[in-house]
Amino acid sequence: MTTPFLAEEPGYTSSYLGDQHAGQLARLRTLESAFDPLSQSVFEQLVLPARPAILDLGAGAGSLAAWLARRYPDASVTATDIDTRLLMDLPGIHVVAHNVVTDDFPAASFDVVHARALLCHLAEREEILTRAITWLRPGGWLVIEDVSLQPSLSTENPLLRKVAQAGVTLLEQSIGSDMRWADTLPRQLRERGLSNCAHRTLEGRIGDGSAADTFWAATTAQAVPALLKLQLLTQQDLDAMADLRADPGFTEAALTLVSAWGQVPALDRNDAASRELHNEP
Ligand SMILES: C[S@@+](CC[C@H](N)C(=O)[O-])C[C@H]1O[C@@H](n2cnc3c(N)ncnc32)[C@H](O)[C@@H]1O
Numbered sequence: 001m002t003t004p005f006l007a008e009e010p011g012y013t014s015s016y017l018g019d020q021h022a023g024q025l026a027r028l029r030t031l032e033s034a035f036d037p038l039s040q041s042v043f044e045q046l047v048l049p050a051r052p053a054i055l056d057l058g059a060g061a062g063s064l065a066a067w068l069a070r071r072y073p074d075a076s077v078t079a080t081d082i083d084t085r086l087l088m089d090l091p092g093i094h095v096v097a098h099n100v101v102t103d104d105f106p107a108a109s110f111d112v113v114h115a116r117a118l119l120c121h122l123a124e125r126e127e128i129l130t131r132a133i134t135w136l137r138p139g140g141w142l143v144i145e146d147v148s149l150q151p152s153l154s155t156e157n158p159l160l161r162k163v164a165q166a167g168v169t170l171l172e173q174s175i176g177s178d179m180r181w182a183d184t185l186p187r188q189l190r191e192r193g194l195s196n197c198a199h200r201t202l203e204g205r206i207g208d209g210s211a212a213d214t215f216w217a218a219t220t221a222q223a224v225p226a227l228l229k230l231q232l233l234t235q236q237d238l239d240a241m242a243d244l245r246a247d248p249g250f251t252e253a254a255l256t257l258v259s260a261w262g263q264v265p266a267l268d269r270n271d272a273a274s275r276e277l278h279n280e281p
Helices: 024-044 063-071 125-134 158-174 181-191 211-229 235-246 269-277
Strands: 053-057 076-081 093-097 110-116 136-148 195-206 252-263
Touching (some): 024 110, 024 195, 063 076, 125 136, 158 211, 158 235, 158 252, 195 211, 211 235, 211 252
Parallel strands (some): 053 110, 110 136
Antiparallel strands (some): 195 252
16 A cells, blocks of 8 residues: 655654654553453463563553563563653563564563554564564463454444544554454464464443543544544544544444463473483573
Protein backbone atom coordinates (compact mmCIF):
# COMPACT_ATOMS: atom_id res chain seq x y z
CA MET A 1 0.00 0.00 0.00
CA THR A 2 1.40 3.44 -0.85
CA THR A 3 1.32 6.31 1.61
CA PRO A 4 1.63 9.44 -0.51
CA PHE A 5 0.37 11.75 2.23
CA LEU A 6 2.79 10.69 4.96
CA ALA A 7 5.92 12.78 5.19
CA GLU A 8 7.57 10.70 7.94
CA GLU A 9 8.81 7.12 7.86
CA PRO A 10 6.10 4.82 9.19
CA GLY A 11 6.78 3.56 12.70
CA TYR A 12 5.39 3.44 16.22
CA THR A 13 7.52 6.18 17.76
CA SER A 14 6.79 8.82 15.09
CA SER A 15 3.09 7.90 14.94
CA TYR A 16 0.09 9.21 16.82
CA LEU A 17 0.61 6.32 19.27
CA GLY A 18 4.16 7.40 20.18
CA ASP A 19 5.40 8.68 23.54
CA GLN A 20 5.81 12.28 22.29
CA HIS A 21 2.09 12.82 22.93
CA ALA A 22 1.23 14.65 26.14
CA GLY A 23 -1.55 12.16 26.92
CA GLN A 24 0.50 9.03 26.26
CA LEU A 25 1.06 8.00 29.88
CA ALA A 26 -2.64 8.47 30.68
CA ARG A 27 -3.56 6.48 27.54
CA LEU A 28 -1.21 3.63 28.46
CA ARG A 29 -2.72 3.59 31.96
CA THR A 30 -6.18 3.09 30.40
CA LEU A 31 -4.74 0.19 28.35
CA GLU A 32 -3.25 -1.33 31.49
CA SER A 33 -6.53 -1.03 33.42
CA ALA A 34 -8.38 -2.74 30.57
CA PHE A 35 -5.88 -5.55 29.95
CA ASP A 36 -3.95 -6.25 33.18
CA PRO A 37 -6.70 -8.48 34.64
CA LEU A 38 -6.53 -10.91 31.69
CA SER A 39 -2.71 -10.84 31.55
CA GLN A 40 -2.46 -11.51 35.29
CA SER A 41 -4.95 -14.38 35.09
CA VAL A 42 -2.84 -15.96 32.35
CA PHE A 43 0.36 -15.74 34.45
CA GLU A 44 -1.48 -17.14 37.51
CA GLN A 45 -2.08 -20.46 35.78
CA LEU A 46 1.48 -20.95 34.41
CA VAL A 47 3.80 -23.21 36.38
CA LEU A 48 7.12 -21.36 36.63
CA PRO A 49 10.46 -22.38 38.17
CA ALA A 50 11.37 -21.08 41.66
CA ARG A 51 13.43 -18.10 40.43
CA PRO A 52 12.12 -17.40 36.95
CA ALA A 53 13.83 -15.02 34.54
CA ILE A 54 10.97 -13.04 32.95
CA LEU A 55 11.22 -10.72 29.95
CA ASP A 56 8.48 -8.17 29.16
CA LEU A 57 9.05 -6.77 25.67
CA GLY A 58 7.75 -3.29 24.76
CA ALA A 59 6.67 -2.84 28.39
CA GLY A 60 5.22 0.67 27.87
CA ALA A 61 4.39 2.28 31.21
CA GLY A 62 5.28 -0.93 33.04
CA SER A 63 2.25 -1.89 35.14
CA LEU A 64 2.50 -5.55 34.17
CA ALA A 65 6.27 -5.69 34.74
CA ALA A 66 5.72 -4.09 38.16
CA TRP A 67 3.02 -6.65 38.97
CA LEU A 68 5.31 -9.49 37.84
CA ALA A 69 8.06 -8.26 40.18
CA ARG A 70 5.59 -8.17 43.09
CA ARG A 71 3.92 -11.49 42.20
CA TYR A 72 7.25 -13.35 41.81
CA PRO A 73 9.57 -11.69 44.39
CA ASP A 74 12.38 -14.16 43.61
CA ALA A 75 12.16 -13.61 39.86
CA SER A 76 14.45 -11.50 37.75
CA VAL A 77 12.15 -9.26 35.69
CA THR A 78 13.53 -7.46 32.63
CA ALA A 79 11.36 -4.79 31.00
CA THR A 80 12.35 -3.48 27.57
CA ASP A 81 11.08 -0.73 25.34
CA ILE A 82 12.32 1.30 22.41
CA ASP A 83 11.55 4.30 24.65
CA THR A 84 12.18 3.56 28.33
CA ARG A 85 11.15 6.97 29.72
CA LEU A 86 7.91 5.64 31.20
CA LEU A 87 9.69 2.68 32.84
CA MET A 88 11.90 4.63 35.21
CA ASP A 89 11.52 4.24 38.98
CA LEU A 90 10.00 0.76 38.90
CA PRO A 91 11.39 -1.13 41.89
CA GLY A 92 12.94 -4.55 41.30
CA ILE A 93 12.92 -4.33 37.52
CA HIS A 94 15.84 -4.39 35.13
CA VAL A 95 15.00 -1.82 32.43
CA VAL A 96 16.69 -2.20 29.03
CA ALA A 97 16.43 0.03 25.96
CA HIS A 98 15.90 -2.59 23.27
CA ASN A 99 14.40 -2.47 19.80
CA VAL A 100 12.84 -5.88 19.31
CA VAL A 101 13.04 -5.48 15.52
CA THR A 102 16.82 -5.13 15.44
CA ASP A 103 18.16 -6.18 18.85
CA ASP A 104 18.54 -9.67 20.23
CA PHE A 105 19.00 -11.55 23.50
CA PRO A 106 21.30 -14.53 24.02
CA ALA A 107 19.69 -17.89 23.32
CA ALA A 108 17.96 -19.63 26.24
CA SER A 109 18.12 -16.64 28.66
CA PHE A 110 14.51 -16.55 29.95
CA ASP A 111 11.81 -18.75 31.47
CA VAL A 112 9.06 -16.43 30.19
CA VAL A 113 8.99 -14.02 27.26
CA HIS A 114 5.91 -11.80 27.24
CA ALA A 115 4.73 -9.09 24.85
CA ARG A 116 1.40 -7.26 24.93
CA ALA A 117 -0.01 -4.84 22.35
CA LEU A 118 3.39 -4.76 20.65
CA LEU A 119 3.71 -7.25 17.79
CA CYS A 120 0.47 -6.23 16.03
CA HIS A 121 2.19 -2.87 15.44
CA LEU A 122 5.45 -4.26 13.98
CA ALA A 123 5.68 -5.38 10.36
CA GLU A 124 8.35 -7.94 11.37
CA ARG A 125 5.93 -9.56 13.88
CA GLU A 126 6.20 -13.15 12.65
CA GLU A 127 9.98 -13.14 12.43
CA ILE A 128 10.12 -11.63 15.97
CA LEU A 129 7.87 -14.41 17.26
CA THR A 130 10.31 -16.98 15.90
CA ARG A 131 13.32 -15.16 17.40
CA ALA A 132 11.65 -14.67 20.79
CA ILE A 133 11.26 -18.45 21.10
CA THR A 134 15.06 -18.84 20.81
CA TRP A 135 15.44 -16.60 23.91
CA LEU A 136 13.51 -19.15 25.98
CA ARG A 137 15.01 -22.01 27.97
CA PRO A 138 13.62 -25.52 27.51
CA GLY A 139 10.29 -25.58 29.34
CA GLY A 140 9.99 -21.77 29.06
CA TRP A 141 6.73 -20.00 28.18
CA LEU A 142 6.03 -17.58 25.35
CA VAL A 143 3.03 -15.38 26.26
CA ILE A 144 1.85 -13.09 23.48
CA GLU A 145 -1.14 -10.79 23.81
CA ASP A 146 -2.47 -8.54 21.10
CA VAL A 147 -5.49 -6.49 20.21
CA SER A 148 -7.84 -7.41 17.38
CA LEU A 149 -10.26 -4.78 16.07
CA GLN A 150 -12.23 -7.40 14.15
CA PRO A 151 -15.40 -6.93 16.29
CA SER A 152 -15.75 -3.26 15.32
CA LEU A 153 -14.77 -3.95 11.69
CA SER A 154 -17.59 -6.47 11.36
CA THR A 155 -20.25 -4.74 13.46
CA GLU A 156 -23.63 -4.00 11.90
CA ASN A 157 -23.40 -0.43 13.21
CA PRO A 158 -22.28 1.59 10.14
CA LEU A 159 -20.82 4.52 12.11
CA LEU A 160 -18.71 2.34 14.41
CA ARG A 161 -17.61 0.31 11.38
CA LYS A 162 -16.54 3.50 9.58
CA VAL A 163 -14.63 4.82 12.61
CA ALA A 164 -12.95 1.42 13.11
CA GLN A 165 -11.97 1.17 9.43
CA ALA A 166 -10.48 4.68 9.59
CA GLY A 167 -8.48 3.73 12.69
CA VAL A 168 -7.23 0.52 11.10
CA THR A 169 -6.19 2.38 7.93
CA LEU A 170 -4.36 5.00 10.00
CA LEU A 171 -2.56 2.30 12.01
CA GLU A 172 -1.64 0.34 8.88
CA GLN A 173 -0.33 3.35 7.00
CA SER A 174 1.39 5.26 9.79
CA ILE A 175 2.84 2.30 11.72
CA GLY A 176 2.50 -0.91 9.69
CA SER A 177 0.09 -2.42 12.22
CA ASP A 178 -2.16 -5.38 11.49
CA MET A 179 -5.20 -5.05 13.74
CA ARG A 180 -6.58 -8.48 12.82
CA TRP A 181 -3.32 -10.43 13.38
CA ALA A 182 -4.11 -11.16 17.05
CA ASP A 183 -6.79 -13.60 15.89
CA THR A 184 -4.05 -15.79 14.34
CA LEU A 185 -1.95 -16.00 17.54
CA PRO A 186 -3.07 -19.46 18.74
CA ARG A 187 -2.15 -20.90 15.30
CA GLN A 188 1.16 -18.96 15.13
CA LEU A 189 2.29 -20.50 18.43
CA ARG A 190 1.22 -24.04 17.47
CA GLU A 191 2.96 -23.73 14.07
CA ARG A 192 6.23 -22.85 15.82
CA GLY A 193 6.26 -26.18 17.62
CA LEU A 194 5.34 -24.92 21.10
CA SER A 195 3.60 -27.41 23.37
CA ASN A 196 0.75 -26.95 25.86
CA CYS A 197 -0.59 -24.09 23.71
CA ALA A 198 -3.75 -22.38 24.90
CA HIS A 199 -5.43 -19.02 24.69
CA ARG A 200 -7.97 -16.76 26.37
CA THR A 201 -9.76 -13.71 25.08
CA LEU A 202 -11.25 -10.60 26.62
CA GLU A 203 -14.08 -8.79 24.86
CA GLY A 204 -13.63 -5.03 25.04
CA ARG A 205 -16.91 -3.13 24.73
CA ILE A 206 -17.56 0.55 24.16
CA GLY A 207 -20.44 2.67 25.42
CA ASP A 208 -20.60 0.89 28.76
CA GLY A 209 -18.13 2.98 30.78
CA SER A 210 -15.81 -0.06 31.13
CA ALA A 211 -12.02 0.10 31.24
CA ALA A 212 -11.94 -1.01 27.57
CA ASP A 213 -14.36 1.83 26.71
CA THR A 214 -12.04 4.35 28.40
CA PHE A 215 -8.99 2.92 26.54
CA TRP A 216 -10.87 3.05 23.21
CA ALA A 217 -11.87 6.68 23.84
CA ALA A 218 -8.34 7.75 24.89
CA THR A 219 -6.78 6.12 21.81
CA THR A 220 -9.37 7.59 19.46
CA ALA A 221 -8.89 11.05 21.01
CA GLN A 222 -5.11 10.83 20.46
CA ALA A 223 -5.76 9.85 16.81
CA VAL A 224 -8.16 12.71 16.02
CA PRO A 225 -5.62 15.16 14.52
CA ALA A 226 -4.18 12.43 12.24
CA LEU A 227 -7.64 11.12 11.25
CA LEU A 228 -8.74 14.63 10.27
CA LYS A 229 -5.46 15.56 8.57
CA LEU A 230 -5.52 12.42 6.43
CA GLN A 231 -9.26 12.92 5.78
CA LEU A 232 -10.05 9.43 7.01
CA LEU A 233 -12.92 10.90 9.07
CA THR A 234 -14.71 14.25 9.26
CA GLN A 235 -15.46 16.26 12.39
CA GLN A 236 -19.14 15.34 11.83
CA ASP A 237 -18.21 11.62 11.97
CA LEU A 238 -16.30 12.18 15.20
CA ASP A 239 -19.15 14.19 16.77
CA ALA A 240 -21.68 11.53 15.75
CA MET A 241 -19.45 8.81 17.25
CA ALA A 242 -19.16 10.78 20.52
CA ASP A 243 -22.97 11.12 20.63
CA LEU A 244 -23.42 7.41 19.95
CA ARG A 245 -20.97 6.41 22.67
CA ALA A 246 -22.78 8.71 25.14
CA ASP A 247 -26.20 7.24 24.24
CA PRO A 248 -27.32 5.24 27.30
CA GLY A 249 -28.92 2.65 24.98
CA PHE A 250 -25.70 1.98 23.08
CA THR A 251 -23.03 -0.57 23.80
CA GLU A 252 -21.09 -2.68 21.31
CA ALA A 253 -18.12 -5.06 21.24
CA ALA A 254 -15.24 -3.07 19.74
CA LEU A 255 -12.09 -5.13 20.26
CA THR A 256 -10.70 -8.41 21.51
CA LEU A 257 -7.54 -8.88 23.55
CA VAL A 258 -6.18 -12.29 22.53
CA SER A 259 -3.78 -13.84 25.01
CA ALA A 260 -1.98 -16.92 23.68
CA TRP A 261 0.74 -18.96 25.31
CA GLY A 262 2.82 -22.06 24.66
CA GLN A 263 5.84 -23.82 26.09
CA VAL A 264 9.20 -24.68 24.56
CA PRO A 265 9.38 -28.46 24.83
CA ALA A 266 11.52 -29.48 27.81
CA LEU A 267 14.66 -31.47 27.03
CA ASP A 268 13.92 -35.14 27.60
CA ARG A 269 16.33 -37.13 29.72
CA ASN A 270 18.09 -38.66 26.70
CA ASP A 271 18.69 -35.22 25.14
CA ALA A 272 20.02 -33.87 28.42
CA ALA A 273 22.31 -36.88 28.92
CA SER A 274 23.60 -36.62 25.36
CA ARG A 275 24.35 -32.87 25.82
CA GLU A 276 26.21 -33.61 29.04
CA LEU A 277 28.20 -36.33 27.28
CA HIS A 278 29.17 -33.92 24.50
CA ASN A 279 29.81 -31.12 27.00
CA GLU A 280 27.22 -28.83 25.37
CA PRO A 281 25.46 -26.07 27.36
C1 LIG B 1 0.65 -0.09 22.96
S1 LIG B 1 2.08 0.05 23.93
C2 LIG B 1 1.90 -1.37 25.00
C3 LIG B 1 2.72 -1.25 26.26
C4 LIG B 1 2.69 -2.45 27.19
N1 LIG B 1 3.16 -3.66 26.54
C5 LIG B 1 1.32 -2.69 27.75
O1 LIG B 1 0.61 -3.55 27.23
O2 LIG B 1 0.96 -2.04 28.74
C6 LIG B 1 3.39 -0.49 22.85
C7 LIG B 1 4.77 -0.26 23.40
O3 LIG B 1 5.71 -0.86 22.50
C8 LIG B 1 6.82 -0.02 22.38
N2 LIG B 1 7.52 -0.31 21.11
C9 LIG B 1 7.16 0.08 19.86
N3 LIG B 1 8.03 -0.39 18.95
C10 LIG B 1 8.96 -1.10 19.64
C11 LIG B 1 10.13 -1.81 19.26
N4 LIG B 1 10.51 -1.89 17.97
N5 LIG B 1 10.87 -2.42 20.22
C12 LIG B 1 10.49 -2.35 21.53
N6 LIG B 1 9.40 -1.67 21.95
C13 LIG B 1 8.64 -1.04 21.02
C14 LIG B 1 6.26 1.38 22.47
O4 LIG B 1 7.25 2.33 22.82
C15 LIG B 1 5.17 1.19 23.53
O5 LIG B 1 5.68 1.44 24.82
